[in-house]
Amino acid sequence: MSPEIPFGDLRREYQALGAMLDGAIKRVLESGWFILGSETSAFEEEWARYLGAKHAIGVGNGTDAIRIALEACGVRPGDEVVTTPLTAVPTVTAVCMLGAVPRFADVSPSTGLIDPSALSRVVSRGTRAIVPVHLYGNMCDMPAIMEIARGIGAAVVEDCAQAHGATYGAAKAGTFGLAGCYSFYPSKNLGAYGDGGAVVCDNDEVASRCRMLRNYGQRARYEHLAAGVNSRLDEIQAAILRAKLPYLDQWNARRTAIARCYDAAISGDSVRPLARSDGGVCHLYVLACRDRAGLQAHLAARGIATQVHYPRPVHLQPAFAWLGLSPGSYPVAEELADSVLSLPMHPFLREDEVTQVAEALAEYCQRNR
Ligand SMILES: Cc1ncc(COP(=O)(O)O)c(C=O)c1O
Structure with missing residues (x-):
C-alpha cells in the first residue's frame, strides 16, 4: 500500500506549472535544435546571474559536473581529493571517475556537514582539491574551508547538488570555491525532468576548460585538446529549468516554513533536527533519532513515508573497500548514518499534510520522552 503522504510527488509540480512547461518543451521541439543551442545558453546566463557567478556551464548531470570541474581545476589521476x-555516493564517484584518490574528513555532529577542524587535520600539501558538500540544503563553513584550502594551495570545488539558492552571508552556494557544481536531478530544489547539471565559476580559464571537457574535449569543431566526455545539458531540460527558475526562491521559502512546523512539533530528546545554516534551503528535513526504526514505524503506521540520507557512509560502501577504511574511521558520520531520518519535504506539500506529519511527530516525542 502506498503511503498517504509520499516522500515526494513531482506530479503536483507539473499540475501547477503544466501549461508553461508544455510551452517550453514545445518551443524546443519546434526549433529542431536539441543540443547546445539557445535554451542552454540562455539558462546558463540566467543561472549564473541568479547565483552571482560569472559563468555557468550546463552539463549532463551533477556527477559529471563534479568530475569535469575537478579536471578543469587541475586535478589529475592519482591526486588526492578530500x-x-x-x-x-556520486560526490566520491566523480573523484574516482577522474582517477583521483578520495580521502575523507569527518563531519560535525550538529550539522552532518564536513567539520573544518577535522578537515584541517586530514589535508596536506599533497591535497589537490577539497570538495565540501552543502548537504541537505545547508551551507558548509565556507570561510574556514577556504582558509584551509589557501594554506595548502588546494582548489575548492563545492558540491551544491542539494543547495540551489542557499546562501552564506550574501553569497550563494557555488561562488566561494574555484568552481561550484549543481545537479538538476528531478527532486532537487531546482530539478529538470530528466538528468541535468551545471558547473559555475568566476574564472574564465576554468569555464572554458569545462566547456571543452563537456563536449568531447573540443575547443573548436574537430579541434580536440583533451580526451573530454559527452556531458551536455540538453535543450529540453534547459527550457524546463528556465521555466522553473523564477519559482525557486518562493519554493525554498515554502520548504523553510514547513521545516519550522516540524521543528515546533519536537519535544524531549528522542529526536533532534540537524542544525540548519542561516540561508539554508531545506532540501531535506533530517532528524537524528535515538530509535530510528521506532520513529519510522510510528510514521509509517500513520501513512507518512520517510527516507534515510544516507544509511551507509561512503567509506563503508563496497565500491570503496579498496580504500581500506574500516568501521570506526569516521565515527561521527557513522553514528549519523545509523540515526538520521528524513521527513517529507517539498514545496507542494499541502498544509493539511504538513499538520499531519507534525502531529505524528509531536505524538512520538511525547510518548518517548
Ligand atoms: C550531494 C550530491 N552530490 C552529487 C549528486 C549527483 O548528481 P546527479 O544525480 O545529477 O549525477 C547528488 C545527487 O544525487 C547529490 O545529492
Missing part, C-alpha cells in the same frame, strides 16, 4: 564521508 571530501565528506556523509554524502550521496
Whole structure:
C-alpha cells in the first residue's frame, strides 16, 4: 500500500506549472535544435546571474559536473581529493571517475556537514582539491574551508547538488570555491525532468576548460585538446529549468516554513533536527533519532513515508573497500548514518499534510520522552 503522504510527488509540480512547461518543451521541439543551442545558453546566463557567478556551464548531470570541474581545476589521476564521508555516493564517484584518490574528513555532529577542524587535520600539501558538500540544503563553513584550502594551495570545488539558492552571508552556494557544481536531478530544489547539471565559476580559464571537457574535449569543431566526455545539458531540460527558475526562491521559502512546523512539533530528546545554516534551503528535513526504526514505524503506521540520507557512509560502501577504511574511521558520520531520518519535504506539500506529519511527530516525542 502506498503511503498517504509520499516522500515526494513531482506530479503536483507539473499540475501547477503544466501549461508553461508544455510551452517550453514545445518551443524546443519546434526549433529542431536539441543540443547546445539557445535554451542552454540562455539558462546558463540566467543561472549564473541568479547565483552571482560569472559563468555557468550546463552539463549532463551533477556527477559529471563534479568530475569535469575537478579536471578543469587541475586535478589529475592519482591526486588526492578530500571530501565528506556523509554524502550521496556520486560526490566520491566523480573523484574516482577522474582517477583521483578520495580521502575523507569527518563531519560535525550538529550539522552532518564536513567539520573544518577535522578537515584541517586530514589535508596536506599533497591535497589537490577539497570538495565540501552543502548537504541537505545547508551551507558548509565556507570561510574556514577556504582558509584551509589557501594554506595548502588546494582548489575548492563545492558540491551544491542539494543547495540551489542557499546562501552564506550574501553569497550563494557555488561562488566561494574555484568552481561550484549543481545537479538538476528531478527532486532537487531546482530539478529538470530528466538528468541535468551545471558547473559555475568566476574564472574564465576554468569555464572554458569545462566547456571543452563537456563536449568531447573540443575547443573548436574537430579541434580536440583533451580526451573530454559527452556531458551536455540538453535543450529540453534547459527550457524546463528556465521555466522553473523564477519559482525557486518562493519554493525554498515554502520548504523553510514547513521545516519550522516540524521543528515546533519536537519535544524531549528522542529526536533532534540537524542544525540548519542561516540561508539554508531545506532540501531535506533530517532528524537524528535515538530509535530510528521506532520513529519510522510510528510514521509509517500513520501513512507518512520517510527516507534515510544516507544509511551507509561512503567509506563503508563496497565500491570503496579498496580504500581500506574500516568501521570506526569516521565515527561521527557513522553514528549519523545509523540515526538520521528524513521527513517529507517539498514545496507542494499541502498544509493539511504538513499538520499531519507534525502531529505524528509531536505524538512520538511525547510518548518517548
Ligand atoms: C550531494 C550530491 N552530490 C552529487 C549528486 C549527483 O548528481 P546527479 O544525480 O545529477 O549525477 C547528488 C545527487 O544525487 C547529490 O545529492
